Amino acid sequence: MKISELSRRTGVPVASIKYFRREGLLPAGRATAATLAEYGEEHVQRLRLIKALTTLGGLSIAATRDVLATVDQAENTDKTLEAISYALPVPVTAASAGDADRDAAAESAAAADVMDLIAAMDWQVPGTSPHVRGLTTALRELRRLDADYRPERLVAYAELAHSIARLDLERAAAFDDSPALAEQAVIVLALSGPMLELLRRLAQEDQVRRRGADHPDAE
Known part of the structure; x- marks a missing residue:
């Protein structure tokens, strides 16, 4: 063409x-x-992947080039998924501008709790993962705001996340070739977060309305 x-x-x-x-x-x-x-068709598929990375994934041209190079060299499905997962922006809460020593202590405590959570879930995740650093920062900030996020409470959320991840991987397993798999990985990883958040908010809205119906006289 x-x-x-x-x-x-x-x-x-x-x-x-x-x-x-x-x-x-x-x-x-x-x-x-x-x-x-x-x-040819390989160019069609490649352009779809580029669009997914730059538009859905929000990657720069340089980052997209790096991801494509990794995908092209990936030996298997797991390597392709890892390349996409590590390339996409990590949702990280902005660091606070408080006392440096206090921040260091809070960071250390949050990091220890995250590693304990990973061990409790028996997840095969290295401490160098950007997602570990992201969760550490998010947990530290939640505690700075006095949100009650103790490690044992996080396990319940982690178990839900584990089930969702299994669904994601089952979907990705249907694609054998790297370009199609990479495109689907971007779509799943970039869009599943907002979709899951909306589902969560719908469920919360339902619960709020049900509680209101159970207590009609409550102000």
């Missing part, structure tokens, strides 16, 4: 396709003339 057809099928403007090609994100098409080239 010509570049105009590739643009129509993917919804990516011709100018963007040329830009992605110059930046090394998209392989060149098969040359048919001095200024013409033909593109």
